[in-house]
Amino acid sequence: MAEFDLVILGGGSGGYACALRSAQLGKSVVLIESDKLGGTCLHRGCIPTKALLHAGEIADNSREASHYGVNAQFLSMDMPAVNTYKDGVVGKLFKGLQGLVKSRGITFVEGHGKLVAKNTVEVNGEKYVGKNVVLATGSYARTLPGLEIDGKRIMTSDHATALDYVPKSVIVLGGGVIGCEFASVWKSFGAEVTIIEALPHLVALEDESSSKLLERAFRKRGINFELGDRFKTAKVSADSVTVTLENGKEFTADVLLVAVGRGPVSSNLGYEEQGVTMERGYVIVNEKCQTSVPGIWAVGDLIPTLQLAHVGFGEGILVAEEIAGLNPRPINYDGVPRVTYSDPEVASVGLTTAVAKERGHDVVELNYDLAGNGKAQILGTSGSIKLVAEKNGPVLGIHMVGARVGELLAEAQLIYNWEASATDVAPLIHAHPTLSEAMGEAHMALAGKPLHAHG
Numbered sequence: 415m416a417e418f419d420l421v422i423l424g425g426g427s428g429g430y431a432c433a434l435r436s437a438q439l440g441k442s443v444v445l446i447e448s449d450k451l452g453g454t455c456l457h458r459g460c461i462p463t464k465a466l467l468h469a470g471e472i473a474d475n476s477r478e479a480s481h482y483g484v485n486a487q488f489l490s491m492d493m494p495a496v497n498t499y500k501d502g503v504v505g506k507l508f509k510g511l512q513g514l515v516k517s518r519g520i521t522f523v524e525g526h527g528k529l530v531a532k533n534t535v536e537v538n539g540e541k542y543v544g545k546n547v548v549l550a551t552g553s554y555a556r557t558l559p560g561l562e563i564d565g566k567r568i569m570t571s572d573h574a575t576a577l578d579y580v581p582k583s584v585i586v587l588g589g590g591v592i593g594c595e596f597a598s599v600w601k602s603f604g605a606e607v608t609i610i611e612a613l614p615h616l617v618a619l620e621d622e623s624s625s626k627l628l629e630r631a632f633r634k635r636g637i638n639f640e641l642g643d644r645f646k647t648a649k650v651s652a653d654s655v656t657v658t659l660e661n662g663k664e665f666t667a668d669v670l671l672v673a674v675g676r677g678p679v680s681s682n683l684g685y686e687e688q689g690v691t692m693e694r695g696y697v698i699v700n701e702k703c704q705t706s707v708p709g710i711w712a713v714g715d716l717i718p719t720l721q722l723a724h725v726g727f728g729e730g731i732l733v734a735e736e737i738a739g740l741n742p743r744p745i746n747y748d749g750v751p752r753v754t755y756s757d758p759e760v761a762s763v764g765l766t767t768a769v770a771k772e773r774g775h776d777v778v779e780l781n782y783d784l785a786g787n788g789k790a791q792i793l794g795t796s797g798s799i800k801l802v803a804e805k806n807g808p809v810l811g812i813h814m815v816g817a818r819v820g821e822l823l824a825e826a827q828l829i830y831n832w833e834a835s836a837t838d839v840a841p842l843i844h845a846h847p848t849l850s851e852a853m854g855e856a857h858m859a860l861a862g863k864p865l866h867a868h869g
């Protein structure tokens with residue numbers, strides 16, 4: 415039996431962030447991981463998908479090179495080489511993270527852990543007792559009834575991030591963030607892509623205006639999508655898969671990617687047996703990520719907050735600081751930045767128009783079209799920055815579509831989280847010509863003094 419200040423179960427974004435911050439605060443920590451330190455984000459999520467998207471961007475750049483006067487030609491994708499590049503990025507970060515955990519004096523245990531008492535996790539027959547236990551076992555890719563994942567014809571993002579060929583055609587079931595990112599990658603790689611989404615829009619959690627702009631851009635790129643139609647069956651044959659929708663429409667492709675969301679990894683881990691309150695498999699926590707059992711905490715995709723790596727980091731740090739007695743401020747989840755890294759990107763922070771109105775705000779809106787932005791013209795991108803604000807009050811939400819707009823979130827989140835109004839932001843001079851200039855101009859326009867804005 416070994417005793418620690420914190421026993422952390424799961425070494426993904428949430429778990430390792432908690433471990434690193436706790437060690438920094440002088441606590442003794444054991445971090446238990448059954449697979450690889452870094453979890454979904456590093457090995458099967460954020461990092462590999464963004465590497466694939468970057469390879470796709472280069473493929474598209476080579477196709478469009480002549481438009482910019484560059485003599486280059488797109489020949490084909492070399493997927494083994496793409497994977498070498500992608501795995502190289504992951505490998506470097508993995509090594510760095512392992513070194514960081516070691517250098518902070520964190521005890522790392524490899525193995526499948528189970529909560530066997532309120533303060534104890536058992537791994538490989540060994541018991542680890544903690545003054546605190548942090549549950550951080552993350553999430554898995556869900557499927558639908560009747561959809562058998564075989565990893566070949568019908569796959570999840572776990573398989574898609576490791577694929578060693580470009581399918582000729584793909585059906586993506588689910589038009590959320592992960593579905594749209596893979597649709598974008600595969601289209602750039604040269605596949606014929608169809609997205610099937612039961613809701614009326616792609617990236618349906620975003621402001622409707624962003625969804626519509628993304629749909630327009632995808633249509634222009636030749637990415638097909640069927641909205642508002644529900645999946646009924648999928649039939650696998652020797653060389654294809656056929657999907658039938660409830661409305662009778664049929665689609666056939668080489669592969670089917672199931673991207674219908676992620677569910678919590680929580681069954682048979684002893685959580686319920688130790689009295690932890692759960693709902694639909696999620697661990698329920700208060701605003702400080704404390705579960706119903708004193709001394710047990712939970713973070714990351716395991717709890718019903720936004721399933722994002724940086725949310726996991728934030729929750730891990732929050733728990734570490736709360737345990738250390740620093741009384742940190744609870745997370746304002748509306749103020750968390752969100753990005754879909756497709757081409758074009760969709761990025762937002764704060765409230766959509768619909769949510770702002772639901773919450774009783776007296777809403778004003780401003781749409782700044784990127785057509786008025788020099789850098790957007792140079793890059794050949796279109797899209798917009800939409801501001802949602804309280805009339806004569808603070809900015810309530812910022813919603814962006816266009817190439818590289820994810821990078822504009824740094825400023826957008828400061829504006830939202832510091833409750834700035836358009837008149838606070840308008841006098842700040844933005845560098846010309848940058849995309850960030852569009853952020854400044856949008857606020858200038860909302861403050862009643864538009865510069866390069868029409869209408």
Ligand SMILES: Cc1cc2nc3c(=O)[nH]c(=O)nc-3n(C[C@H](O)[C@H](O)[C@H](O)COP(=O)(O)OP(=O)(O)OC[C@H]3O[C@@H](n4cnc5c(N)ncnc54)[C@H](O)[C@@H]3O)c2cc1C
Nearest residue numbers: 424426427428448453454455459460527552714715722723
């Ligand atoms: C394709 C894809 C793309 C994504 N892209 C982004 C992105 O661009 N940006 C972003 O912010 N988020 C992205 N995400 C989401 C992000 O990956 C997750 O929000 C994040 O990984 C959650 O961290 P976590 O620590 O809660 O869980 P995880 O990262 O899933 O880590 C949980 C860890 O616990 C381990 N574990 C589970 N059970 C046990 C057990 N019993 N014993 C020991 N260990 C156990 C698992 O092996 C795993 O390593 C993406 C996800 C996917 C799938």
